[in-house]
Amino acid sequence: MPTNEYVITLCDGPSCLHRVSREVRDAVEESLEKHGKSDSVRIHLSGCLGMCSKGPIMIVNPGYTIYGKITPEDAVNIVEQHIVNGQPVADKVVNEDHLYNRFFRIFGDNDFFGKQMRITLRNCGIIDPENIDDYLSLRGYEALAKVLTDMSPQDVIDEVKKAGVRGRGGGGFPTGMKWDFTAREQSDQKYVICNADEGDPGAFMDRSAIEGDPHTVLEGMIIGGYAIGASKGIVYIRAEYPLAIKRLEKAIADAKEHGFLGENILGSDFSYDLEIRLGAGAFVCGEETALIHSIEGSRGMPRPRPPYPSQSGLFGKPTLINNVETWANVPVIILDTGEWFSSIGTEKSKGTKVFALAGNVNNTGLVEVPMGTTLREIVYDIGGGLPEGKKFKAIQTGGPSGGCLPAEYLDTPIDYEHLAKAGSIMGSGGMIVMDEDSCMVDVAKFFLQFTQDESCGKCTPCREGTKRMLEILTRITEGKGQEGDIEKLERLGNMARKASLCGLGQSAPNPVLSTIKNFRVEYEEHINESKCRAGSCKSMLSFVITDACVGCGACRRVCPVDAITGGRKEKHVIDQETCIKCGQCFEVCKFQAVEKA
Amino acid sequence: MATPLDIVKKKRAQAVSKIISKGYLSTKRVYVGMATCEIAAGSKEVMAVFKDAMAKGLTDVYLSQKGCAGRCNLEPTVEIVEEGKIPVKYGKVDEKKAREIIERHIKNGEIIEEWLI
Ligand SMILES: Cc1cc2nc3c(=O)[nH]c(=O)nc-3n(C[C@H](O)[C@H](O)[C@H](O)COP(=O)(O)O)c2cc1C
Ligand code: SF4
Ligand code: SF4
Numbered sequence: 001m002p003t004n005e006y007v008i009t010l011c012d013g014p015s016c017l018h019r020v021s022r023e024v025r026d027a028v029e030e031s032l033e034k035h036g037k038s039d040s041v042r043i044h045l046s047g048c049l050g051m052c053s054k055g056p057i058m059i060v061n062p063g064y065t066i067y068g069k070i071t072p073e074d075a076v077n078i079v080e081q082h083i084v085n086g087q088p089v090a091d092k093v094v095n096e097d098h099l100y101n102r103f104f105r106i107f108g109d110n111d112f113f114g115k116q117m118r119i120t121l122r123n124c125g126i127i128d129p130e131n132i133d134d135y136l137s138l139r140g141y142e143a144l145a146k147v148l149t150d151m152s153p154q155d156v157i158d159e160v161k162k163a164g165v166r167g168r169g170g171g172g173f174p175t176g177m178k179w180d181f182t183a184r185e186q187s188d189q190k191y192v193i194c195n196a197d198e199g200d201p202g203a204f205m206d207r208s209a210i211e212g213d214p215h216t217v218l219e220g221m222i223i224g225g226y227a228i229g230a231s232k233g234i235v236y237i238r239a240e241y242p243l244a245i246k247r248l249e250k251a252i253a254d255a256k257e258h259g260f261l262g263e264n265i266l267g268s269d270f271s272y273d274l275e276i277r278l279g280a281g282a283f284v285c286g287e288e289t290a291l292i293h294s295i296e297g298s299r300g301m302p303r304p305r306p307p308y309p310s311q312s313g314l315f316g317k318p319t320l321i322n323n324v325e326t327w328a329n330v331p332v333i334i335l336d337t338g339e340w341f342s343s344i345g346t347e348k349s350k351g352t353k354v355f356a357l358a359g360n361v362n363n364t365g366l367v368e369v370p371m372g373t374t375l376r377e378i379v380y381d382i383g384g385g386l387p388e389g390k391k392f393k394a395i396q397t398g399g400p401s402g403g404c405l406p407a408e409y410l411d412t413p414i415d416y417e418h419l420a421k422a423g424s425i426m427g428s429g430g431m432i433v434m435d436e437d438s439c440m441v442d443v444a445k446f447f448l449q450f451t452q453d454e455s456c457g458k459c460t461p462c463r464e465g466t467k468r469m470l471e472i473l474t475r476i477t478e479g480k481g482q483e484g485d486i487e488k489l490e491r492l493g494n495m496a497r498k499a500s501l502c503g504l505g506q507s508a509p510n511p512v513l514s515t516i517k518n519f520r521v522e523y524e525e526h527i528n529e530s531k532c533r534a535g536s537c538k539s540m541l542s543f544v545i546t547d548a549c550v551g552c553g554a555c556r557r558v559c560p561v562d563a564i565t566g567g568r569k570e571k572h573v574i575d576q577e578t579c580i581k582c583g584q585c586f587e588v589c590k591f592q593a594v595e596k597a
Numbered sequence: 598m599a600t601p602l603d604i605v606k607k608k609r610a611q612a613v614s615k616i617i618s619k620g621y622l623s624t625k626r627v628y629v630g631m632a633t634c635e636i637a638a639g640s641k642e643v644m645a646v647f648k649d650a651m652a653k654g655l656t657d658v659y660l661s662q663k664g665c666a667g668r669c670n671l672e673p674t675v676e677i678v679e680e681g682k683i684p685v686k687y688g689k690v691d692e693k694k695a696r697e698i699i700e701r702h703i704k705n706g707e708i709i710e711e712w713l714i
């Protein structure tokens with residue numbers, strides 16, 4: 001077991017890799033071996049470190065010394081001087097101090113964190129979210145001060161445009177453009193809204209970001225207000241997030257006390273205030289026009305756009321609405337520059353994205369990766385692969401509006417375009433890994449059930465379409481599927497996609513259509529052979545007792561409906577007519593004599 | 598006149614000195630994860646163990662809470678940062694483990710390998 005006297009981090013990101021970091025790695029390994037340090041120094045490969053122009057990059061911890069433009073000879077040198085003799089090699093040190101770096105200093109020494117890059121979550125898990133001093137000590141509110149000191153509103157918008165950041169709430173609309181549109185509107189009153197509704201089942205990115213670092217979101221929103229000429233901001237957050245709300249309230253009060261909110265912020269002539277509005281927690285209320293209705297006090301129902309909120313939003317006034325994560329990027333863009341931000345990610349998708357990784361993976365949790373990281377890296381490097389040696393079957397991205405991608409797509413780089421091309425979406429960042437025991441028809445049914453429940457009912461294609469589709473899916477999973485059901489699902493799905501008013505109805509068919517596209521045989525098996533290969537659709541399942549049975553009687557005793565008969569030390573038998581498929585006999589048998597068929 | 602930037606820089610300096618006066622430069626900094634889910638998994642109790650130990654005379658420790666660091670399947674998490682050393686992260690900490698971390702790691706400098714993340 002390495003004692004971790006030092007951890008050497010080598011960048012394995014796309015740009016550094018192209019600069020022969022493999023040779024650097026070999027050189028480091030050989031040199032450590034030579035000096036007998038292999039056991040006390042851990043080498044660790046990370047994702048892009050955001051310093052590509054100085055790559056290949058090597059970091060030595062503790063001490064967090066960053067070395068840039070490393071050749072294999074430099075690497076040998078660093079091992080000898082720094083690791084063996086404790087003297088950093090001064091002329092190779094990079095003195096770049098990006099905001100997110102400190103995260104890496106504390107966490108970047110294992111696979112889970114090393115492949116990540118935390119910009120949005122840079123302080124999350126590091127600072128005490130209830131203490132403004134912690135935030136201030138890490139350059140908190142400096143971006144706001146910089147903006148007020150020497151940037152015009154237009155400068156700020158230009159910087160955000162340069163960053164190339166796109167909305168993290170799902171749609172991926174270029175943020176700078178949205179700011180620009182709203183800034184151009186003439187009005188006596190404008191509003192800024194932070195969308196913290198987060199209705200996707202299983203998603204908790206926004207909640208965690210607010211709970212871990214509320215000031216970052218506030219700072220982003222104040223800067224946004226300055227850029228578009230608003231004097232009022234509103235955080236719309238669901239009432240089910242009490243801790244996030246409490247920390248936001250404290251953060252707002254502390255920010256007021258320090259003069260970051262209120263009249264004449266930091267002595268400038270910019271005045272701006274923030275308040276919190278609680279949502280009742282309906283998925284559709286996350287849709288921007290429904291959200292605005294909800295704040296106005298009416299029912300949260302979407303309306304057709306245009307006019308967009310940037311023209312006519314809250315109370316008919318120009319309104320800038322962005323997602324929590326989008327706002328959290330703003331202070332970084334201002335302090336580290338838009339140019340730096342745009343050096344991270346892919347051609348059309350810049351920066352990082354936060355995902356809530358869940359399902360059948362070893363490491364579940366909140367992860368933030370540079371755009372362009374592949375699904376495989378997330379599942380296997382960060383996620384640590386699937387538990388119990390199970391086989392990967394699919395990954396679902398984008399929550400109820402997203403799609404399921406099979407193994408062929410594991411090398412898809414994550415960004416808005418590639419995911420869309422693969423037949424799924426980025427969405428707000430739910431990511432669920434599924435193993436061979438997941439039934440794709442059932443998964444589609446689960447998500448459709450959710451959207452069907454959450455449909456506001458305003459338009460027929462969404463209200464009726466999802467209902468009919470759900471009926472068909474239910475039928476299929478119950479073994480009553482009919483010839484032509486798949487085609488019917490496709491027809492209904494395409495109709496709802498085209499004819500629904502808002503994104504909920506438009507995207508509701510996605511899980512169904514993508515599973516039909518990628519796992520059509522499973523639908524066919526269900527319909528034609530009454531077979532569920534994952535063994536998860538109960539009605540198609542039967543439990544049978546094999547010759548391995550020793551007649552212990554455990555299953556007979558546990559069966560709630562007395563479906564099992566057999567004497568002591570005799571092979572037991574299940575009466576299929578009586579069996580309700582609860583699976584308890586399967587669970588209880590110590591001899592693996594009960595099989596699912 | 599002081600610009601907004603001057604004001605914020607001054608505030609930062611004050612914040613830093615306030616944090617230091619709370620013992621930030623102590624030899625060991627202990628961070629307990631306190632996100633909703635961590636609290637649900639029992640991190641408040643873990644925090645209480647550390648607070649209690651400090652009230653009863655445990656010195657040279659700076660105790661703080663933090664939000665989600667992403668290891669949601671291993672919470673509650675406790676992290677111990679020491680200047681000049683690789684930070685140590687413990688997962689699935691309960692009250693009993695917390696007491697042992699205090700005895701073995703904080704007081705005796707022993708890293709408890711089997712609980713490491
Ligand atoms: C049904 C539906 C639900 C949505 N839920 C959310 C949500 O929970 N959070 C969010 O930020 N955006 C959500 N959106 C997207 C918003 O309408 C809007 O595009 C977004 O808040 C804009 O912010 P951005 O540009 O920063 O992404 C949802 C959209 C639809 C159609
Ligand atoms: S698509 Fe669905 S959720 Fe959206 S407005 Fe129509 S009925 Fe309501
Ligand atoms: S529990 Fe298993 S071994 Fe025992 S009687 Fe039932 S099937 Fe046979």
Ligand code: SF4
Nearest residue numbers: 559579580582583585
């Ligand atoms: S599945 Fe349940 S109901 Fe059927 S035989 Fe086993 S225990 Fe009895």
Ligand code: FES
Nearest residue numbers: 011013016049051
């Ligand atoms: S790829 Fe290495 S720093 Fe970006």
Ligand code: FES
Nearest residue numbers: 634665667668669
């Ligand atoms: S949300 Fe709990 S540690 Fe991540």
